[in-house]
Amino acid sequence: MSSEVLAHEHAAEHAPPRGFMRWITTTNHKDIGTMYLVLSLIMFFVGGAMAMVIRAQLFRPDMQLVTPLFFNQMATMHGLIMIFGAVMPAFVGLANWMIPMMIGAPDMALPRLNNWSFWILPFAFTLLLITLFLPGGGPQGGWTMYVPFNLQLGYGFPFMIFAIHLMGISSVMGAINIIATILNMRAPGMTLMKMPLFVWAWLITAYLLIAVMPVLAGGVTMQLLDRYFGTHFFSVAGGGSPILWEHVFWFFGHPEVYIMILPAFGIISEIIPTFSRKPIFGYRSMVYALASIAFLSFIVWGHHMFVVGMPVAADLFFMFSTMLIAVPTGIKIFNWVATMWKGSLTFETPMLFAVAFIVLFTIGGFSGVMLALVPADFQYNNSYFVVAHFHYVLVTGAVFAIMAAVYYWLPKWTGHMYNEFWGKTHFWLSAIAANVLYFPMHFLGLAGMPRRIPDYPLQFANLNMVVSIGGFVFGLSQLIFVAVIFSCVRAGKKAEARAWEGARGLEWTLPSPVPYHSFSTPPEIA
Amino acid sequence: MTRRRAIAGSLTILGALLSAAVLAAPARAASEYNLPYGVTPISHAVYRLHMLAFWMMCGIGLIVFGLIFYSVIFHRRSRHPVPAKFHENTVFEIVWTILPFFILVILAVPAARLLLRMENLRHSQLTVRITGYQWLWRYTYPRYGINVYSRLSNSSLAAVQYGRHLSPYAVPHYLRSVSHPMVVPTGEKIRLLVTGGDVIHAWWVPALGLQIDANPGLINAMWIKILKPGVYRGACNQICGWGHGYMPIVVVAKPPQQFLEWVRHWRAMHRGPGQGDFPPHPLGL
Numbered sequence: 001m002s003s004e005v006l007a008h009e010h011a012a013e014h015a016p017p018r019g020f021m022r023w024i025t026t027t028n029h030k031d032i033g034t035m036y037l038v039l040s041l042i043m044f045f046v047g048g049a050m051a052m053v054i055r056a057q058l059f060r061p062d063m064q065l066v067t068p069l070f071f072n073q074m075a076t077m078h079g080l081i082m083i084f085g086a087v088m089p090a091f092v093g094l095a096n097w098m099i100p101m102m103i104g105a106p107d108m109a110l111p112r113l114n115n116w117s118f119w120i121l122p123f124a125f126t127l128l129l130i131t132l133f134l135p136g137g138g139p140q141g142g143w144t145m146y147v148p149f150n151l152q153l154g155y156g157f158p159f160m161i162f163a164i165h166l167m168g169i170s171s172v173m174g175a176i177n178i179i180a181t182i183l184n185m186r187a188p189g190m191t192l193m194k195m196p197l198f199v200w201a202w203l204i205t206a207y208l209l210i211a212v213m214p215v216l217a218g219g220v221t222m223q224l225l226d227r228y229f230g231t232h233f234f235s236v237a238g239g240g241s242p243i244l245w246e247h248v249f250w251f252f253g254h255p256e257v258y259i260m261i262l263p264a265f266g267i268i269s270e271i272i273p274t275f276s277r278k279p280i281f282g283y284r285s286m287v288y289a290l291a292s293i294a295f296l297s298f299i300v301w302g303h304h305m306f307v308v309g310m311p312v313a314a315d316l317f318f319m320f321s322t323m324l325i326a327v328p329t330g331i332k333i334f335n336w337v338a339t340m341w342k343g344s345l346t347f348e349t350p351m352l353f354a355v356a357f358i359v360l361f362t363i364g365g366f367s368g369v370m371l372a373l374v375p376a377d378f379q380y381n382n383s384y385f386v387v388a389h390f391h392y393v394l395v396t397g398a399v400f401a402i403m404a405a406v407y408y409w410l411p412k413w414t415g416h417m418y419n420e421f422w423g424k425t426h427f428w429l430s431a432i433a434a435n436v437l438y439f440p441m442h443f444l445g446l447a448g449m450p451r452r453i454p455d456y457p458l459q460f461a462n463l464n465m466v467v468s469i470g471g472f473v474f475g476l477s478q479l480i481f482v483a484v485i486f487s488c489v490r491a492g493k494k495a496e497a498r499a500w501e502g503a504r505g506l507e508w509t510l511p512s513p514v515p516y517h518s519f520s521t522p523p524e525i526a
Numbered sequence: 527m528t529r530r531r532a533i534a535g536s537l538t539i540l541g542a543l544l545s546a547a548v549l550a551a552p553a554r555a556a557s558e559y560n561l562p563y564g565v566t567p568i569s570h571a572v573y574r575l576h577m578l579a580f581w582m583m584c585g586i587g588l589i590v591f592g593l594i595f596y597s598v599i600f601h602r603r604s605r606h607p608v609p610a611k612f613h614e615n616t617v618f619e620i621v622w623t624i625l626p627f628f629i630l631v632i633l634a635v636p637a638a639r640l641l642l643r644m645e646n647l648r649h650s651q652l653t654v655r656i657t658g659y660q661w662l663w664r665y666t667y668p669r670y671g672i673n674v675y676s677r678l679s680n681s682s683l684a685a686v687q688y689g690r691h692l693s694p695y696a697v698p699h700y701l702r703s704v705s706h707p708m709v710v711p712t713g714e715k716i717r718l719l720v721t722g723g724d725v726i727h728a729w730w731v732p733a734l735g736l737q738i739d740a741n742p743g744l745i746n747a748m749w750i751k752i753l754k755p756g757v758y759r760g761a762c763n764q765i766c767g768w769g770h771g772y773m774p775i776v777v778v779a780k781p782p783q784q785f786l787e788w789v790r791h792w793r794a795m796h797r798g799p800g801q802g803d804f805p806p807h808p809l810g811l
């Protein structure tokens with residue numbers, strides 16, 4: 001009785017301030033998670049608008065809608081915004097919301113750090129986006145920022161570098177917080193091998209972030225020094241090498257792509273069992289597969305650089321190590337299929353996105369194996385085949401997983417069920433349009449179309465028009481997503497605590513919507 | 527019963543596709559949708575490796591997607607209301623760890639052998655130095671003292687430039703034609719030394735099965751041996767600024783005798799050591 005009163009007083013004392021100050025001063029994991037997700041949604045549309053410009057320019061040859069200079073800025077910013085602004089914050093937002101609830105903790109371990117790691121981001125993206133209005137324009141050398149070309153940028157150059165520094169600081173702080181939370185705040189009885197796979201995936205991802213974001217920060221600092229302080233890290237004339245940048249960048253860049261896909265694996269591993277009404281198949285091998293993918297991600301970066309002119313021994317090493325990744329990735333896919341096998345499946349929107357994820361991510365995996373073959377990569381490299389490959393793994397992979405997660409946990413967050421009809425409409429339009437958008441890109445690349453070009457020879461005209469139409473439909477379908485989220489936040493059928501009857505896991509033992517403070521006393525783990 | 531039929535069904539489809547692949551393999555017409563078979567021994571081998579990988583991926587895809595769709599159809603709640611309870615099976619887990627490993631070896635071995643062949647630069651008969659600039663290519667023939675600047679052709683340029691309303695459909699080989707092509711003899715092993723003059727470019731001609739970065743200050747070496755006379759087109763494939771989309775590559779392969787004639791003709795036309803200055807920027811920047 002008295003403890004209840006205490007808990008109540010405690011809650012009252014910590015009731016959120018009203019209005020705008022609530023969001024600026026909050027240290028609550030749910031508020032911060034919401035802000036991350038909202039930022040990610042905004043950036044998804046900013047980056048998406050840039051993609052629309054790209055696809056409009058490529059709708060037919062000689063379009064001349066934008067200048068080549070502006071086109072290159074769109075291609076570069078689209079990549080930077082989608083990676084650092086849309087996908088990564090979305091996963092951090094999901095981690096903030098779900099990890100404390102999934103491990104039975106009251107909040108994140110370092111709530112003030114949490115507030116700061118979010119509030120850095122709006123400033124980082126302001127810095128990045130205003131480069132578009134500066135003399136010389138924004139970054140235009142691709143998100144890979146290869147030197148020496150990147151050093152030719154106008155006034156936008158230092159802004160881009162500092163924006164990346166800020167994003168890196170934010171990511172590292174977020175990662176520290178996630179590791180501290182998972183290692184210290186699990187409810188009694190929740191051993192590591194009892195953790196939900198989403199938590200496992202994020203634990204491993206957080207270590208990847210801490211390992212590689214400083215590498216990127218160091219690399220861009222070297223670019224800054226080369227440009228303004230007369231160093232020669234990347235110029236041969238001064239004893240450096242432009243290839244050094246490529247090695248530094250991809251040593252960050254390859255783990256980075258796993259940073260964007262491991263949490264997606266975690267999400268899919270939560271959703272498939274729920275709607276199959278069957279426990280996840282091979283929990284242990286799922287954890288080991290995650291860990292081995294993370295380890296391998298550090299020794300495969302050279303596969304982005306086969307045409308750079310590395311020694312044969314390096315080419316061979318990176319080819320074999322890259323192909324090895326197919327083994328743990330295959331284990332995960334087979335385990336998901338085995339989870340569905342002989343289950344009792346229903347296909348609500350989260351499940352539709354999850355099944356589409358397995359199929360389409362696998363297609364991205366197939367082109368990945370092909371890209372690993374060095375001699376074939378001499379043809380595929382930097383072509384639209386590569387563009388197709390990474391959009392399959394990042395859009396129909398990572399982004400579909402994020403959408404699946406949003407539909408899956410919206411009832412928990414808002415206390416309302418979303419509109420299933422519009423959710424399914426959003427899914428089918430997205431899934432079909434994404435394939436019209438990305439599948440023909442394979443053919444374009446094989447037939448010889450380079451990426452990052454504002455215009456193309458006539459033999460690529462037909463497929464580019466198909467791709468652009470797919471792109472416009474995909475872009476417009478996302479408006480449905482926003483509408484479904486908004487209407488679900490405002491109203492909707494009341495969600496039960498266990499919104500999906502097949503769902504297991506601690507988050508479903510809490511009422512929907514979740515109270516401002518959850519698990520003030522740790523739950524019992526069987 | 528139904529399960530056995532479905533498995534048999536998917537096996538039949540797989541077999542049909544694979545036999546279609548074998549039948550389709552000899553017909554390698556230039557395609558809008560696939561890698562070119564090309565005109566060098568390397569491009570032929572690359573094409574075969576690509577098709578091997580492609581059909582293997584199709585086979586695996588058929589099995590994996592077949593299982594998923596089988597489950598989606600037959601294990602939905604309306605047909606399969608009571609879920610099974612199993613959540614591990616050591617034998618299966620070991621099989622799908624080991625089996626992909628062997629499939630990968632089938633791909634890795636020919637890929638590694640082909641790579642070693644591509645990197646074998648011995649016994650080349652001619653050297654061409656290729657330098658990428660923003661935004662044109664320079665081809666130098668040290669043996670003949672020839673220096674060719676190769677930029678976007680005037681006809682493509684006319685269609686590209688703003689304000690001129692010349693349709694690209696009126697331009698032959700829009701964005702794939704140049705002022706002066708790189709001319710090489712057929713049947714000879716030619717060593718290419720590739721470098722960059724300002725930023726990184728990449729020299730890519732799909733029909734030659736070859737792409738190589740042009741790094742400023744560093745030299746990359748590759749070789750080609752063109753079997754058939756003809757005109758082969760490609761483009762810069764590393765973003766290098768404003769004009770990245772406007773620096774095509776055209777390789778003209780001639781029989782050795784005609785190649786030597788071209789050499790004589792070029793030297794007669796361009797006397798003196800300088801052979802003209804660096805051409806003005808094609809896009810007028």
Ligand SMILES: [Cu+2]
Pocket residue numbers: 658659661726727728762763764765766770773
């Ligand atoms: Cu170039």
